[in-house]
Amino acid sequence: MEHAPYTVCKTCTIRTKSFCGALPVRSLDSLANTRRLVRFERRQTIVCEGATAVSLFNIVSGVVKLYRSLPDGRTQIVGIRLPGEFFAIADGEKYTATAEALTSVVVCRFSRSRLKQLMQQFPQIQARLLEMSYRHLAAAQDQIFLLGRKTAREKVASFLMRYSGKFDPERMDKYRRVPMTRTEIADFLGLTTETVSRVLTSFAREKLVAIDLSHSVRLLNIDLLRKIAGN
Amino acid sequence: MEHAPYTVCKTCTIRTKSFCGALPVRSLDSLANTRRLVRFERRQTIVCEGATAVSLFNIVSGVVKLYRSLPDGRTQIVGIRLPGEFFAIADGEKYTATAEALTSVVVCRFSRSRLKQLMQQFPQIQARLLEMSYRHLAAAQDQIFLLGRKTAREKVASFLMRYSGKFDPERMDKYRRVPMTRTEIADFLGLTTETVSRVLTSFAREKLVAIDLSHSVRLLNIDLLRKIAGN
DNA sequence: CGCCTTCCATGATCCAAATCAATTCCAGTG
DNA sequence: CACTGGAATTGATTTGGATCATGGAAGGCG
Missing domain, CATH: 2.60.120.10 (Jelly Rolls)
Incomplete structure (x- = not known):
């Protein structure tokens, strides 16, 4: 270790x-x-x-x-x-x-x-x-609201808005890779892998995101995603 | 004010x-x-x-x-x-x-x-x-787990274990009143009023709790409730 | 006392997401 | 290069809890 x-x-x-x-x-x-x-x-x-x-x-x-x-x-x-x-x-x-x-x-x-x-x-x-x-407490409150009251679409949109691009700040706005498996995203959002996958492909169909090779997610329509995320 | x-x-x-x-x-x-x-x-x-x-x-x-x-x-x-x-x-x-x-x-x-x-x-x-x-952060983590991964029964049982009796410490173990409406409990647990009501009456049928006048809840079988709550 | 009003219980129905079940897609690896 | 195993997609089906709807009980107040 x-x-x-x-x-x-x-x-x-x-x-x-x-x-x-x-x-x-x-x-x-x-x-x-x-x-x-x-x-x-x-x-x-x-x-x-x-x-x-x-x-x-x-x-x-x-x-x-x-x-x-x-x-x-x-x-x-x-x-x-x-x-x-x-x-x-x-x-x-x-x-x-x-x-x-x-x-x-x-x-x-x-x-x-x-x-x-x-x-x-x-x-x-x-x-x-x-x-x-304090900042973490406020973030926890965000997550509590998300888990308690948001729909699957809202959860995924919130997640993308909050975390995409935070993982390698250099290429922030180009790719917004999220190095998490569907299962991990699901475990973050209180969903199942299948649901996360379905929501993401539906977002891709709606041209809100693009899913590249190696499952990188690129945000295409940030304004609309923010609207879906709600708050 | x-x-x-x-x-x-x-x-x-x-x-x-x-x-x-x-x-x-x-x-x-x-x-x-x-x-x-x-x-x-x-x-x-x-x-x-x-x-x-x-x-x-x-x-x-x-x-x-x-x-x-x-x-x-x-x-x-x-x-x-x-x-x-x-x-x-x-x-x-x-x-x-x-x-x-x-x-x-x-x-x-x-x-x-x-x-x-x-x-x-x-x-x-x-x-x-x-x-x-720190204590509040740990409590928030409890709530995050509860909201993301627990069933309605587990949520209500967890809530009762955690908060009943905390509202008037003098009579702690006698009545464990919870001065919250079904709607408030629902808003805490990410459920609806109807579901909270149904779970509580089902707990009452199973002799896990007694619901007295003015909706006071008395815990009858704390061990079993703790088991249902899980962790 | 009777009239509200808010809260609660409970039945009937619906639906979003879970579960079950195959494929398909890669990233390694020998 | 084919093989392999974890990850992702996608479809079919089920289900836990939401939603809709109604009636009852309790407290507040003129």
Whole structure:
């Protein structure tokens, strides 16, 4: 799991600098010393639901899905985390969801106990975590509304509007690849693979999207998709 | 909206004391001075989705529902807040959900901008907010799983396990009243009133619950209900 | 007390999405 | 290059919960 050499996370350092502004250099060093970079390939599990929470992570690059599942196989993705965001910020002793890499991912691992000390020393870090958890709470509310009250078409349209292109920011508006299988999209939207597939082909027939080789989705009519997504 | 006299919130002060431990008394006073108690009756709206976020609230007593709705009438409760918890902690400029009193509620209103200053002064307050937002994030994940993957029976059973009795803690195990209409329960669980009603009467037939006058629900077979709820 | 009004229960019917069931399509791989 | 296995599409059928419709019970109020 942790082959990566002991490296300082540049992304975090940069972010830390911008957020912690006036911190003395020595503080930044001590911050850096509590972190290390770890790389995960697509489909690798980063943390497991129910395991004792020892670390928390900041994403340097790549995308991570958080999911929960029941013994009978029912699975639900409860969140998607993009570069710069934190995950596995558990409330108590245990992780509340499993985290798995959706793309190649480089994460910055923080020791939980050490971070607690650092937060006391540098409130700016805490402020950043707080701000981010509000954003995630608002995103969770979006998903709750989507799951509770939207139709399959609305769900898929919302998903495309929200996430397509977020996976490789360089080619953002050209291809908007979504490196998720139909099953994963279904597990995000509370649907089945078949339904996701049917909705996507129906969108393709209506010229709302184009489905290229390797299942890349390109958005053709963003305005109409936004209208279908509703809010 | 704001008839209440300018009063210090004892609950908050007590909590603040326990969480802020070593703060000097003068700090606590300055904290207290930024707060005031406000009372809302059942069905009164406390804040509106989309309105500019100026305050945030701590619940002294009572229960609050947070919901979002679409122009076509579809409504989804995205969270329930119990005594001691904060709400309307918005990410940006606007509230992300409407907050409405489910019971008589006494809340402690904090000015957003002032709290920001205070947080910088007293990291302990920030730590408490952070801890609470993690808990709410975990609760949101529960709800996401429930909405995406559970059946109507499982949803209702989960709801009863989670919330019955939380509304008047004194009589916790005697009656477990749930002061929500069938419609509100439906809007929480992503169902319709009719389905909630049918599931509850079927639970009553199976002696899992008893439905008393004024629609109080009493749980009769908690073990079996927990099993139905799944996790 | 009787008249609303809101909430709840329950039956009949419908429908969106799930389930079941084949193919088809690729991306590897030897 | 053919083989293989996971992923996607597509069709047929079923079904859980929505929708429609009606009647009853409870609380509020003139």
